[in-house]
Amino acid sequence: xxxxxxxxxxxxxxxxxxxxxxxxxxxxxxxxxxxxxxxxxxxxxxxxxxxxxxxxxxxxxxxxxxxxxxxxxxxxxxxxxxxxxxxxxxxxxxxxxxxxxxxxxxxxxxxxxxxxxxxxxxxxxxxxxxxxxxxxxxxxxxxxxxxxxxxxxxxxxxxxxxxxxxxxxxxxxxxxxxxxxxxxxxxxxxxxxxxxxxxxxxxxxxxxxxxxxxxxxxxxxxxxxxxxxxxxxxxxxxxxxxxxxxxxxxxxxxxxxxxxxxxxxxxxxxxxxxxxxxxxxxxxxxxxxxxxxxxxxxxxxxxxxxxxxxxxxxxxxxxxxxxxxxxxxxxxxxxxxxxxxxxxxxxxxxxxxxxxxxxxxxxxxxxxxxxxxxxxxxxxxxxxxxxxxxxxxxxxxxxxxxxxxxxxxxxxxxxxxxxxxxxxxxxxxxxxxxxxxxxxxxxxxxxxxxxxxxxxxxxxxxxxxxxxxxxxxxxxxxxxx
Numbered sequence: 054x055x056x057x058x059x060x061x062x063x064x065x066x067x068x069x070x071x072x073x074x075x076x077x078x079x080x081x082x083x084x085x086x087x088x089x090x091x092x093x094x095x096x097x098x099x100x101x102x103x104x105x106x107x108x109x110x111x112x113x114x115x116x117x118x119x120x121x122x123x124x125x126x127x128x129x130x131x132x133x134x135x136x137x138x139x140x141x142x143x144x145x146x147x148x149x150x151x152x153x154x155x156x157x158x159x160x161x162x163x164x165x166x167x168x169x170x171x172x173x174x175x176x177x178x179x180x181x182x183x184x185x186x187x188x189x190x191x192x193x194x195x196x197x198x199x200x201x202x203x204x205x206x207x208x209x210x211x212x213x214x215x216x217x218x219x220x221x222x223x224x225x226x227x228x229x230x231x232x233x234x235x236x237x238x239x240x241x242x243x244x245x246x247x248x249x250x251x252x253x254x255x256x257x258x259x260x261x262x263x264x265x266x267x268x269x270x271x272x273x274x275x276x277x278x279x280x281x282x283x284x285x286x287x288x289x290x291x292x293x294x295x296x297x298x299x300x301x302x303x304x305x306x307x308x309x310x311x312x313x314x315x316x317x318x319x320x321x322x323x324x325x326x327x328x329x330x331x332x333x334x335x336x337x338x339x340x341x342x343x344x345x346x347x348x349x350x351x352x353x354x355x356x357x358x359x360x361x362x363x364x365x366x367x368x369x370x371x372x373x374x375x376x377x378x379x380x381x382x383x384x385x386x387x388x389x390x391x392x393x394x395x396x397x398x399x400x401x402x403x404x405x406x407x408x409x410x411x412x413x414x415x416x417x418x419x420x421x422x423x424x425x426x427x428x429x430x431x432x433x434x435x436x437x438x439x440x441x442x443x444x445x446x447x448x449x450x451x452x453x454x455x456x457x458x459x460x461x462x463x464x465x466x467x468x469x470x471x472x473x474x475x476x477x478x479x480x481x482x483x484x485x486x487x488x489x490x491x492x493x494x495x496x497x498x499x500x501x502x503x504x505x506x507x508x509x510x511x512x513x514x515x516x517x518x519x520x521x522x523x524x525x526x527x528x529x530x531x532x533x534x
Contacts, residue, residue: 103257
């Protein structure tokens with residue numbers, strides 16, 4: 054087995070600094086807006102704020118380096134929200150579901166246009182997405198979603214013949230599938246480094262290596278760090294999985310690990326098998342496999358559901374897992390057996406903030422309206438982070454708040470079980486899902502008890518298929534179950 058490098062490939066290729074290379078300085082003591090978190094959501098918000106009002110004093114504080122967590126560790130899928138349409142309908146009704154889905158779809162194009170305008174070479178490729186079946190149990194996993202969309206005016210998906218799915222994906226392991234043209238692939242490292250550069254050019258102060266140790270509310274909230282405190286008119290928390298430390302939303306989130314491997318460059322072999330350039334692919338597992346090619350001819354292959362966090366304690370196990378690396382490699386070789394001899398360059402993993410609905414949410418804390426939070430990106434954070442940042446900007450400036458889609462407002466109703474029940478039950482259910490899907494890969498019928506336990510997934514009511522962008526989290530269960 055290869056001795057994997059744990060740092061995400063994207064960060065190395067973008068020459069993103071390691072924490073040891075950061076010149077740690079004290080943060081300013083005052084700001085109009087203090088943003089905690091230097092990933093996609095935090096940086097987009099800082100940029101939008103300065104573009105809206107260049108006089109605003111905006112500070113971003115980041116515990117590590119910008120993009121060092123989910124934003125620099127994901128699979129690089131820029132997805133729409135159409136595959137979550139059934140969930141959106143249940144959460145907010147048909148009209149708002151369509152509004153949000155169209156908004157996220159526009160965000161895909163907006164991100165590409167922003168990169169062009171700002172000279173960010175983020176390898177943006179709008180090559181579309183295949184939602185596929187890699188065993189017979191997965192066939193038609195998308196049917197319920199497609200039918201719901203057809204009932205309200207049409208679907209963005211194109212149903213493909215099985216041989217066409219195999220041709221585009223480069224592997225006959227893909228037995229069926231549908232295609233959506235709008236999604237894109239992107240280089241996450243180049244994007245986040247570019248966003249940080251743009252933010253600095255606009256006058257945003259970014260302080261890396263500066264963790265928030267305490268947050269005090271009130272009329273002028275205060276962010277406490279080991280190197281000084283920042284008082285601000287508004288505080289924005291864009292801390293993804295670490296949002297589970299916020300008591301108000303803790304029961305709305307569960308932290309899941311997602312793993313990615315990257316092969317050595319093999320451009321000629323990818324061309325030979327016919328994998329369409331820029332095409333992103335997912336299967337229909339609950340513990341989803343998601344994969345795409347890169348501009349330098351590698352395969353980046355990810356798998357969701359690799360581990361659970363107990364409460365808000367995100368340990369070092371969320372940085373690297375040799376066992377998970379072996380599991381992801383086995384899935385890659387199962388789907389692309391003709392590439393089984395290709396060396397694996399590295400493996401990395403990251404923590405994903407999965408919400409009870411599978412949808413992100415944005416808004417002020419109930420008892421602290423000057424503290425805003427965005428969380429619950431559920432493995433589909435690249436496109437929605439742009440939308441969330443727009444909503445956070447409107448909320449911070451107290452303008453046009455009606456533009457914040459109902460589906461993105463702070464969570465109501467759906468809640469995870471309390472700890473430690475959530476963790477213990479989650480471990481049992483995740484293992485049942487793994488065994489069930491392994492049996493289905495082998496063409497076996499899972500036992501009744503195993504299927505029953507697997508169906509206890511707390512997000513299984515969402516009835517939609519896989520979405521994998523930010524970190525490729527476990528996909529919500531599909532209507533076939």
